[in-house]
Amino acid sequence: MVSQLTDAFARKFYYLRLSITDVCNFRCNYCLPDGYKPNANKRFLTLDEIKRVGRGFAELGTEKVRLTGGEPTLRRDFVDIIAAIRENSAIRTLAVTTNGYRMARDVQSWKDAGLTAINVSVDSLDARQFHTITGQDKFRQVMEGIDAGFDAGFAKIKVNTVLMRDVNDRSLNTFLDWIKLRPIQLRFIELMETGEGTDLFRKHHVSGQVIRQQLLEKGWQQSIRARSDGPAQVFTHPDYQGEIGLIMPYEKDFCQSCNRLRVSAIGNLHLCLFGEQGISLRDLLTEDSQLDALKSRIQDKLQTKKQTHFLHQGNSGITQNLSFIGG
Template identity: 35%
Template sequence: MQNTPKNGLIDPYARRIEYVRVSVTDRCDLRCNYCMPKGFDGFHEPDEWLSFDEIERVVGAFTRLGVERIRLTGGEPLVRHKLPDLAARLSALPGLRDLSLSTNAVRLDKYAVALKAAGVGRVNVSLDSLDPERFAQITGGGKLHKVLRGLDAARAAGLAPVKINMVAMGGVNDDEIEAMVAFCAERDFTLRLIETMPMGDTGRNASGQYLNLQTVRQRLSERFELIPDIAPGGGPARYYRVAGSQTRIGFITPISQHFCETCNRVRLAADGTLYMCLGQDHSYALRPLLRGGASDAELESAIRTAIDLKPERHEFREKPEKVIRFMSMTGG
């Protein structure tokens, strides 16, 4: 089927695609054990990354086709030089109403003010533990105090809401979930709990740590009254508000309760490959078009063709070995 700008980007299953996650680098300054293989150094070279001009062209094509939300991600996006400059260029594009950032916050204290000034409205911060030693183990040596400093800077700069992304892992950090709820409540942060996904060898190796978030939600409901709620953003979390407060807890459950029927997003990797699904290999290479002189009309046509490749659902349960790339290659 063919989509038209008038109707927006509609995939073969009648889902409107209005959200693109743009990876600006596949590199990261942490080594979370569920995301990147230990000792991995096979990153793309910078000349394989899309330039800021190329990213702006692609995002401009998407916004002309009806996309309203862009999230800058990685790897760790803040290792990309002059990222606030790119954010300012994207936030100025007509039709874009929500520009956000996913980050590990290690460098966020240096960039929070500039990002806010550039048009970034909100941030999602990966934080899997509040214990410095455990945090270092999960992240391959990361320093928790740097993340906490980045969170303070984000709040001071007016980036809101701040969402904490916690990958819930059995036998690793599942004993900290209540403490993370309290941490977020004290700071008016939103907590999002995420199930581990079997992406690449890293994700499959962590499969023994998989924690069904339906049981976690039941556990939390015994301590808190959880009221179904919504939160700003276009992502897949199912949100609940803790009664008597503004604290929200989101559950991202790609395995126990997949959300494929409402999927509204695609991912642009740092090398210009457009991925239609985290759990499938359907993709479309845009970089050859960008560097081959394609017109804006040709670029928009290619995006429409790519959207028609979007599968109905992932197959994490049925075929966990299917996706061999790991998370930092695709973008969060």
């Protein structure tokens, strides 16, 4: 299907990142260092509302949906949400980004419900450092969860690692050893500045170009990007089962290949991770009969998407932390 989601700069959008909660049980120092603070007035999208979001985007040509949070697997109806999105045959890839702590127990049920891809956040392969970063002593459980994912039939698992100076920027060889015999795509994500994280950013930001140069010197080669892929530059090596991805939002022209939109856990359409207050869709998620109006609003508002983010000017928009609309 050709995407009916095209912006004013001729970019086509095949990929939806759908947050289903902003609750998280980890306290990662670059995201929620003080832990999650509940808001009694916040109502997350219901299963029926999520079904309507999925159907609307599917009919507009969306091929890939990623369920995000917070920690999406904290939803008690998580398996039902997977099944609801998979009712749309146009959506070929249904992924989740998770901290992985429930994978060992539940990943088979996610696969059975129709999940096709998993990203697990692992910022260090040292158990003590993992505990320091996340605030949780769960390294062993997360590693067991990744193994369980392979046992459940996932051919490849992606692992997200936030690249931080003096934390893991000198650990490339350790990560390479880990993926040598494992079909893992390990993705280094540049630390991004958020409203609450300016001091951390200044202390720990390091460019992914440092890793890219090391990979090229070791004989890794960059792959071609598919239209519904995320923003990672992916590198492969004939001696490794795994791959390395680099996500570098501060690199020139990063936004030229943007192909993804976001819907927050309270039903707001966000045209950029670092953008505006969001465009409410919730009033059009009450009845199935509102589908055409929902699709029209998404298409109309897409025309207001900016050509680029403004991170280079230190402007992170309304994004106070990365659990806000799912990173």
